Amino acid sequence: MNQFELLQKAHAHMQAEDWGLAQSIWRQLTQLNPVNGEYWEAFATALYHHSSYYEAIDTYNKALELGAGRRFMNAYKMACCYAHLNELDSSLEWLECSFELGFNDMQAVQTDPALENLHHHPRFRSLVGWINSDELSRDEGLRSDLQLLVKQLKRLGYAPFRKVTEDEFDAAIQKVHDEIPQLTDTQVIVEFAKLLNMAGDGHTRIISSPERDDFCRNTPLEYYIYEDGVFIIRAAPQYESLLGSQVLAIDDNPIQSVLDAIEPMVSRDNLQWVNHMAPFFMRNIPMLHALGQTSGLDKVTLTIKDMNGDQHTVDVTPDDTSPIWYNKWYEDEWLVLPSLPRTMRQQHRTYWFEYEATARQIYVQFNQVANMESESLADFTQRLFAFIDNNPVERLILDVRYNNGGNTYLHIPLIHEIIGNKTINRDGHLFILIGRRTFSAAMNFVTLLDRHANPIFIGEPTGSCPNFVGEGTETQLPYSKLNISTSDLFWQSSWPMDERIWIAPHYYVPLKFADIVAGRDVTLEAVNTYMQR
Secondary structure (H helix, E strand, C coil), X not given: CCHHHHHHHHHHHHHCCCHHHHHHHHHHHHHHCCCCHHHXXXXXXXXXXXXXXXXXXXXXXXXXXXXXXXXXXXXXHHHHHHHHCCXXXXXXXXXXXXXXXXXXXXXXXXXXXXXXHHCCCHHHHHHCCCCCHHHCCHHHHHHHHHHHHHHHHHHHCCCCCCCCCHHHHHHHHHHHHHHHHHCCHHHHHHHHHHHHHCCCCCCCEEECCCXXXXXXXXXXXXXXXXXXXXXXXXXXXXXXXXXXXXEEEECCEEHHHHHXXXXXXXXXXXXXXXXXXXXXXXXXXXXXXHCCCCCCCCCEEEXXXXXXXXXXXXXXXXXXXXXXXXXXXXXXXXXXXXXXCHHHCCCCCCEEEEEECCCCEEEEEECCECCXXXXXXXXXXXXXXXXXXXXXXXXXXXXXXXXXXXCHHHHHHHHHHHHHCCCCCCCCCEEEEECCCCCCHHHHHHHHHHHHCCCEEEECCCCCCCEEEECCEEEECCCCCCEEEEXXXXXXXCCCCCCCCCCCCCEECCCCHHHHHCCCCHHHHHHHHHHCC
């Protein structure tokens, strides 16, 4: 039996969880091909599940030496092996090694049954940030959370001191530590957000924490920053009359001062992401109150100019029906401005396309780098390009203005199809609509097309840069129950010397609310402007 046949059998036995036969075949494969680290890692996995822990340790070590998979995971599995063997000191040493190499899921460590016999050990509890909140005072608890935040940022963050020095960061940490007794709990959260922003990337940030009441008390409105002001574009039914109103002030604070107060909290790769995120922070009354922008916690008073041009004030109370700050479209409950263009109403759909026969063009809206339950992104890609191949299509308009990311690995088939299609991948036949929300995995998508295809970008600058620090390791701070994300990976989808702060459009289309009122999608219209040049 040759190596290819052995490899097929090994994978088949792994899939069937037949660990005895799997480890036997992987043993043969690693003897025939000792230079492939992935074979050693698979061999170690089979040994581990076969309870051959000592041999699994040696084999994981070999995979670690060859750089197979994620190095921290191989170290972690060695820690699990030693724990199964009740060799706790060795288990802790390898667990610490895995953390040093970047192991990033502390909650998983705390709940992994393989490590259960370490739970009593002080070294283990310190390593994973396991505290008994009931034994701590309020100030002690928040300071322990601060300590864990700093530990995670310094341990996991990818070059976290690119924008500030470590001494400057440590001074800011000490200031927050000293001020905790004088701050409210929400003010402490605000300061934590500002500290995470100092890392200088859009993925290192506080994230929605449903266990905290202050994250759930949001006004049931959605704001958007246009060139001509901040406007209400969606609303719960009880506030339908506010749709289309311009927000001039919140509790007598001019809207620009509110945005200026929010800005230091917003982690970002560039200022476009601040324009995207600031309106979501504006919804959260406790955060605004902690920033000194509201007089109370039970309501806000908005000074607005309504659709008739009349200026007046209105009280808005928070509710807990929309705790997620972004990434959710409240299509079932909320109302949108009647004049909102159709292309802007479909953001809740992961991906879709339509054909315009007279123009011989396909419009694709790609809103999340994810798989739908009904159709995977790969299957959607096949269906899309089968249509292109079998119909008179001359142009592809790909709209990623509302795509803030997902799983980068999933969009590779779509990238390949675009690059390989001679009808689409030529000057004047591939248009990509971009904007402030184009971020993360979607940023990788447009960067790869910028590098390998012939796109014409239309719209606003993207919300991230071509090469950026991304991903996000989530940690829940034990005392406050605040969730934070720490970025641990550098995505270099462009050339190494590419230092652009964003991908700029070839045709810049500033967004104005007056166009929305007129029912116009001026970014999409700009494609026709380009074609008529």
